[in-house]
Amino acid sequence: MAKRQGEAIVTTNRPDGVKPRRVLVLGATGTIGRATVRALVSRGHEVVCLVRRPADAAIPAGAAESSRVSQGAIERIVELTDPLSLARDGVRGESFDVLVSCLASRTGLPDDAWAIDYCAQVSALHASQAAGVTHVVLLSAICVQKPMLAFQHAKLAFEEVLIASGLEYTIVRPTAFFKSLSGQIDRLKRGKPFLVFGDGTLTSCKPISDDDLGRYLADCLDDDARRNRVLPIGGPGEAITPKAQGERLFALLGREPRFTHVPVMLLDVIVIVLATIGRWVPAVAAKAELARIGRYYATESMLVLNPATGRYDTHATPSTGSETLFDHYARVIRGEAVAERGDHAVF
Known part of the structure; x- marks a missing residue:
């Protein structure tokens, strides 16, 4: 099946049981957002993406620039932190069925996190409710199970607002x-050499590809079993440690493994020093928060946390999709893919 969107012909391959809907999407220009929009469009949904003004371009709110979102979707530039702009430039008095949010703060720093992960999400939720949305699919993060950082608390605060909103919701918490x-x-x-913290086995995760996650999010629109639930999700296969990641990369490059082991205590010292200086120098305080984020990911697994034992459980972490991290590594090394890290390189 094909539909015409402007000058392009967009082919859809709608699975059985999928009901076409009008969908608002936040965070559509990130790697996961683009994959999610592709999946939504391929299922025949009418997709309108509300995106932030590019940091390096003076494009007026309400303008359109289709090159930043996946083919077949409509882009509307808005000020996400301004409820008036969301209604006037984004929703435009139209009706919608579903809100899909892949929105995330760019840095994870406190001001950015509360402005985007909480305030902008709440504003978008209210604008969506006014537009008739009855179901919200939210891309959250599995790390909110053990919140120690500003962006985790901001995400959790919005999850609570969404759950209390009276709308049907699906909260998806992916792993790495x-x-x-x-x-x-x-x-x-x-x-x-490959850098690891400790012996390289302190943490593990079930990484998921953008396309596998995008398809999972799109499928949430029509899977009643995923309604009003918080869903952790990982990619296929067993959990992988940093040491295993390094070993596979060296094997793909045809080289003997070489590792540099960084003591976690070094991160602790860095955090303490930066936090102390940051009491008087705001710029250093921001670096201290980034150091805390780095330490968190160096010492905490991205798996389901068992609240009874306080341990991460690979067997309790659901898997989906078909592409593994090692498949991705092989494609990057062959030049068939790019390791696009974007604004979230710190993570």
């Missing part, structure tokens, strides 16, 4: 993303 685990590929290509 491929882009978050691809930062050392170029380093190894230059002949340097």
Whole structure:
């Protein structure tokens, strides 16, 4: 089946049981957002993406720039933190059925997190309710199970608002993303060792690809079993440690594994020093928060946390999709894919 969107012909392959809807999407220009929009469009949904003004361009709110979102979707530029702009430039008095949010703060710093992960999400929720939305699909994060950072608390606060809104909801908490685990590929290509914290087995995760996650999010629109639930989700296969990631990368490059082991205590010292200086220097305080984020991901697994034992459980972490992290590594090394890390490289 095909439909015409402007000058392009967009082919849809609607699965059985999928009801076409009008869908508002937030966070559509990120890697996961683009994959989710592709999946929604392929299922025949009418997709309108509300996106932030590019940081390096003076494009007026309400303008359109179709090149930043996936083909077949409509882009509307809005001020996400301004409820008036969301209604006037985004919703435009139209009716919608579903809100899908892949929105996330760019830095994870407190001001950014509360402005985007909470305030902008709440404003979009209210605008969506006024537009007739009855179901919200929210991309959250599995790390909110053990909140220690500002962005985690902001995400949890919005989850609570959504659950209390009276709308049907699906909250998806994915594990690690491929882009978050691809930062050392170029380093190894230059002949340097793979960096690990401790012995390289302190943490593990079930990473999920953008496309597998995008399809999972799109399928939430028509799967009644996913309504009014908080759903952790990972990619296929067993959980992977940083050491295993490094070993596979060296094997794909045809080289002997070489590791540099960084003591976690070093991160603790960095956090303490930066936090102390940050009491008087705001710019250093921001660096201290980034250091805390780095330490969190260096010491906490991205798996389901068993509240009874306080331990992460790989067997309790559901899997979906078909592409593994190691498949992705092989494609990047062959030049068939790019390790696109974007604004969230710190993660």
